Amino acid sequence: MVDLKINGLSFKYEKHPVFTDVNCIISKGEVVSVVGKNGAGKSTLLKCINHILKPVKGNVYINDKIVAALPQLERAKKIGYLSQQSEYLFPTTVFDVVLTGRFPHSPVRYTRQDEEIVARILADMELSEFSQRYFSHLSGGEQQQVLIARALAQGADVLLFDEPTNNLDLKHQLQIMRLIRTVAQEKQITSIQAIHDLNLAAAFSDKIILMHKGRIFKMGVPLDVLTREIILECFDVHVKIYNHGGTPHIVMLESSETRPVEN
Amino acid sequence: MKSRIIQLKYRKAIARKSVFIFLLLIVGFILGITGLGIGPIKYSFSDIVGVLTNSFLNTGSEVAPTAQMVIFNIRLPRIILALLCGFGLAITGMQMQIILRNPLASPFTLGVSSGAAFGAGLAIISGITVIGGKYMLVGNAFVFSLLPCLVVFFLSRIGSCGHGMLILAGIAMNFIFSSFSTLLSYFSNSEELKALSLWTMGNLGRASWDDIVSLSIILLITVPLLFMQNQKLNVLNAGDESAKGLGVNVERTRIVVLVLTSLVSASIICFTGMIGFVGLVSPHIVRLLIGNDARYLMPASGLFGAVFLLGSDVMALKIIEPAVLPAGIITSFTGCPILLYLIIKKQKDRVW
Numbered sequence: 001m002v003d004l005k006i007n008g009l010s011f012k013y014e015k016h017p018v019f020t021d022v023n024c025i026i027s028k029g030e031v032v033s034v035v036g037k038n039g040a041g042k043s044t045l046l047k048c049i050n051h052i053l054k055p056v057k058g059n060v061y062i063n064d065k066i067v068a069a070l071p072q073l074e075r076a077k078k079i080g081y082l083s084q085q086s087e088y089l090f091p092t093t094v095f096d097v098v099l100t101g102r103f104p105h106s107p108v109r110y111t112r113q114d115e116e117i118v119a120r121i122l123a124d125m126e127l128s129e130f131s132q133r134y135f136s137h138l139s140g141g142e143q144q145q146v147l148i149a150r151a152l153a154q155g156a157d158v159l160l161f162d163e164p165t166n167n168l169d170l171k172h173q174l175q176i177m178r179l180i181r182t183v184a185q186e187k188q189i190t191s192i193q194a195i196h197d198l199n200l201a202a203a204f205s206d207k208i209i210l211m212h213k214g215r216i217f218k219m220g221v222p223l224d225v226l227t228r229e230i231i232l233e234c235f236d237v238h239v240k241i242y243n244h245g246g247t248p249h250i251v252m253l254e255s256s257e258t259r260p261v262e263n
Numbered sequence: 264m265k266s267r268i269i270q271l272k273y274r275k276a277i278a279r280k281s282v283f284i285f286l287l288l289i290v291g292f293i294l295g296i297t298g299l300g301i302g303p304i305k306y307s308f309s310d311i312v313g314v315l316t317n318s319f320l321n322t323g324s325e326v327a328p329t330a331q332m333v334i335f336n337i338r339l340p341r342i343i344l345a346l347l348c349g350f351g352l353a354i355t356g357m358q359m360q361i362i363l364r365n366p367l368a369s370p371f372t373l374g375v376s377s378g379a380a381f382g383a384g385l386a387i388i389s390g391i392t393v394i395g396g397k398y399m400l401v402g403n404a405f406v407f408s409l410l411p412c413l414v415v416f417f418l419s420r421i422g423s424c425g426h427g428m429l430i431l432a433g434i435a436m437n438f439i440f441s442s443f444s445t446l447l448s449y450f451s452n453s454e455e456l457k458a459l460s461l462w463t464m465g466n467l468g469r470a471s472w473d474d475i476v477s478l479s480i481i482l483l484i485t486v487p488l489l490f491m492q493n494q495k496l497n498v499l500n501a502g503d504e505s506a507k508g509l510g511v512n513v514e515r516t517r518i519v520v521l522v523l524t525s526l527v528s529a530s531i532i533c534f535t536g537m538i539g540f541v542g543l544v545s546p547h548i549v550r551l552l553i554g555n556d557a558r559y560l561m562p563a564s565g566l567f568g569a570v571f572l573l574g575s576d577v578m579a580l581k582i583i584e585p586a587v588l589p590a591g592i593i594t595s596f597t598g599c600p601i602l603l604y605l606i607i608k609k610q611k612d613r614v615w
Contacts, residue, residue, distance in 0.1 A: 072512055087505065095276075100498045103511065104509060115274075119273070122269050128268065
């Protein structure tokens with residue numbers, strides 16, 4: 001069953017193209033990592049999928065419906081987006097943050113049912129002790145969990161994560177990726193994340209999309225995409241790859257070839 | 264079971280906020296009634312009740328004609344104007360802070376006040392007015408206070424309407440109209456200069472029942488519309504991109520709130536002159552007490568602003584009796600220390 005289809009998607013900032021003619025098909029419940037150099041267009045691709053940025057060409061389909069043609073609230077019921085930084089400027093409690101996830105369903109007034117849904121999600125994710133604390137007082141990992149709770153309250157079929165493990169320590173990086181994985185498996189929610197850490201991407205993704213020079217350079221299971229040659233070509237870094245039972249493990253090599261020649 | 268507890272906690276927090284709003288209502292009411300007795304001539308509670316029942320219920324109770332005159336025609340309009348202005352300035356400040364994503368935003372950020380001052384100056388000094396008659400000063404102030412926000416509005420239609428751009432455009436408008444005002448005062452004589460600076464100080468003493476009726480009509484139309492934006496403002500607090508992802512039309516919401524708040528603040532400022540700090544500080548104080556949920560923050564800030572401005576006006580009558588100071592001076596004097604205190608406290612609490 002096809003869930004998300006990206007067809008000939010292109011995006012430009014002014015005259016500067018970010019990516020051109022991106023095509024891919026992502027099945028329901030898959031965890032997909034978008035990797036690539038800084039500026040390769042990972043974040044931009046995510047934003048184009050749910051039309052936060054308007055692509056100049058191409059379409060995104062969810063179950064054969066064009067995302068761009070959906071009214072904004074309908075789109076928000078299908079696709080959730082978690083931005084790179086959590087930007088709650090004014091003090092907002094965790095409960096209120098998660099409650100905003102119900103906005104697409106109750107744009108005028110939240111109902112008791114919305115409150116129940118939020119309370120249940122917070123309880124399920126073991127965030128109950130935080131419910132009346134301010135979001136800005138939580139640690140980075142906890143904030144990321146709360147945002148995932150908000151996305152679950154949104155009830156979307158597809159979640160887009162813009163660098164979910166940014167600024168997190170090792171333990172919390174793993175915790176968040178595990179959570180994404182669990183959510184994808186248990187609720188059959190497709191999850192697409194832009195991510196820098198190739199090892200995390202390899203360990204937790206069904207599929208990896210490698211963006212390079214404004215195109216999808218390679219797409220497939222981690223072992224096929226994250227090879228020594230491809231990483232050298234796209235990231236300009238020498239690596240050694242170990243195969244851990246089907247998951248590639250990448251070790252960066254600081255060799256003389258990667259250093260610029262000094263005169 | 265756990266989820267039940269979470270929901271109960273949330274309901275309790277909501278109940279606390281509602282109680283806070285209710286308390287502010289009571290304080291405002293009490294302050295309003297006692298304010299009627301305060302001024303160069305003191306009146307007892309029974310005088311006040313007598314005049315009020317006489318005027319509104321036609322009971323025909325025995326009151327001195329001067330008491331009727333002072334309380335009904337001078338003090339009551341002044342107190343109602345203080346309440347309306349405080350309410351209006353505080354809710355516009357609160358909503359602007361959220362749509363512009365800037366804790367320092369207030370009705371003055373987008374140049375509303377400097378536009379009004381220029382309009383008033385134009386009427387006083389050059390005699391150029393938009394409408395004639397007794398409303399020429401008010402009319403000028405109103406029209407010119409909307410000019411900067413119109414410019415900002417059209418700029419935002421061209422660009423992407425980000426909050427940073429709106430603030431920069433507002434600051435530019437502020438500077439342009441301030442320099443126009445300075446230019447005007449450079450060519451004015453001392454009489455005109457005094458009239459202008461008195462106008463600018465912010466004074467509730469000019470209130471008449473007609474002013475209150477026109478202001479009430481504007482508020483009755485705009486406040487419900489602004490109130491309907493609160494659910495969206497809560498989502499906008501998550502940042503533009505997240506809000507778009509949650510289905511909010513960020514640009515449209517921003518423009519709607521911008522236009523409505525400018526209209527409210529312009530119609531207040533044109534009657535009162537510049538009353539600073541009510542719009543800026545009230546939302547912050549209330550936010551520290553009940554949090555940022557706009558659905559409760561808006562009525563609470565509004566009522567707090569109303570109480571704050573009325574309290575300042577009562578103080579303005581008391582400080583150097585029998586002289587009556589402009590309320591705008593008191594709000595700045597009391598508002599500044601509160602703001603400084605909040606800035607220091609905010610560093611400690613990491614609330615913002």
